[in-house]
């Protein structure tokens with residue numbers, strides 16, 4: 001794999017990781033591959049429908065376990081931990097952002113973000129302060145008490161990003177984050193992701209859109225379950 005740019009410690013470290021659905025028919029949804037994503041990288045994953053993007057996302061996000069290989073998340077062998085510990089790892093270390101936002105419709109922006117900290121042993125007041133801080137970070141200080149139905153698509157996605165960030169994850173994992181947005185709103189959400197990356201966040205964006213894919217420092221392409229890596233967009237001398 002080309003590693004010509006500076007990265008931190010690996011957040012994601014795949015060693016011959018693959019997933020085959022037993023079928024019948026047997027489907028090699030992800031062929032065994034090595035993939036390393038370092039702290040502070042912005043990686044995009046692009047591929048056509050049915051190529052294996054969701055399979056990869058589900059493995060990276062600890063929603064599915066691979067059938068082959070070893071996956072280290074922050075150096076922890078995810079195959080060696082119990083299901084309960086995998087769930088804990090997922091909620092502590094991975095922030096998910098989805099195309100369709102997945103917000104609770106009868107809860108305000110602030111409550112949606114606060115609820116993401118429900119299982120952390122934090123005083124209510126602390127949860128509120130953290131939720132406000134992160135909503136301010138995504139540009140929604142003036143929308144704390146709005147319901148999702150009172151927000152634009154771009155604002156809803158900002159709430160979803162705030163919710164994903166509030167537990168201070170190792171990795172922000174975005175599945176078609178601009179798929180439901182018009183091009184101008186999509187640009188502003190991508191600008192936000194760039195800003196978070198500048199602040200040091202590790203980001204993985206999965207997309208079928210070549211324009212979105214070009215936003216990353218690195219693009220990984222997937223075709224018929226086969227992962228290949230292109231030349232990095234920005235090479236640091």
Ligand SMILES: Nc1ncnc2c1ncn2[C@@H]1O[C@H](COP(=O)(O)OP(=O)(O)OP(=O)(O)O)[C@@H](O)[C@H]1O
Pocket residue numbers: 021023027028029047048049050051052053054055056208
């Ligand atoms: N539960 C399953 N059992 C068997 N095959 C599956 C299962 N889920 C997915 N597949 C197959 O694995 C391959 C990869 O599917 P995957 O959903 O990862 O693709 P994708 O790139 O995310 O597609 P899309 O962009 O359409 O969501 C496809 O051939 C799909 O039919």
